[in-house]
Amino acid sequence: MTTFKAIVIEKGEGGTKAALTDFDEANLMEGDVTVAVEYSALNYKDGLAVTGKAPVVRRFPMIAGIDFAGTVESSSNPAWKPGDKVVLDGWGTGETHLGAYAAKSRVKGEWLVPLPATMSTRDAMAIGTAGYTAMLAVMALERHGLTPASGPVVVSGAAGGVGSVAVAVLSKLGFTVHAVTGRLQEADFLKGLGASEIVDRAELSGPAKPLAKERWAGGVDVAGSTTLANMLSMTRYGGAVAACGLAAGMDLPTSVAPFILRGVCLYGIDSVMCPIGRRKEAWKRLETDLDRQKLAALTTEISLPEVFEVAPRILKGQVRGRIVVKIR
Ligand code: NDP
16 A cells, blocks of 8 residues: 545534645545646635635545646556656645545646646745646736736735735736735835835725726736726726635625726636636746746745644634645
């Protein structure tokens, strides 16, 4: 029997329980590529899964962890060979397919993206699913036609994972970025990432008017609920908001006014089932459009056992930037 350490979630009578245990390699699920996992990340969804605060996991036992970067150990898929460096985000990993908080993962080759040439596996997971989602959101705004000349853009949850990468990427692309945060003490951190103005989260957390003063050409939202509703009602004529999260809530108490009176567009961003072509594009863009020094400034590394301590904190909005998890 070959075993390795993994964070395994089991279902019991009182709910789910996560523990660091020895996992038998023979119990890995089907897949045509086995990867030696080097780094994973702690994303908001990982926090939900490990604490059991939301029903993210839909198969038990489950190895937690929705993303990894590592080296192909064996492959019967012609696209991959031993030694290839790869990245995986989503596709149900850590939800329906055994996940990333383990020394090994067996997955479908078609889920994998090549590690960008100038990135280390640690860089890739410092970016992780949150950073790749931020890039998908930026790409949606670009497809809409937004450019730095369109006017300032806003990012909510700016001190969190998606938000901090979105601020860094948008500022590198030349946008004027307004960063919304509930942690005004992080103003210097956010300015260091490229934000030119800091907006107190409280300004966007009350009930939204159908239309409010036009402030931004576009935005990236991780919060949902009244935050997204306010962003929509403050978006300039013809602008767009890319929505990817629910840190404030699943609801969206808005009206059709921004859409029918200002032609505002709302783009939905999903990282889990995103088609492979767009994933590859996002990872290529992250190679060039995210300053590595800024990435280093927003990254904290933890070990696998430390996931248990940090998981509840990410749900409380207490984590700054990105958490990379060293697996081996
Ligand atoms: P983080 O916890 O790192 O960041 C979330 C941030 O949201 C917090 O740091 C905080 O930032 C802000 N926030 C927290 N509570 C509230 C609130 N009540 N109102 C407004 N803002 C709040 O999480 P991630 O960045 O990893 O993920 C952010 C969201 O995006 C999550 O909901 C996650 O599920 C979602 N997500 C979705 C994906 C997709 O495929 N659609 C992929 C990845 C993430 P601050 O202190 O600066 O205000």
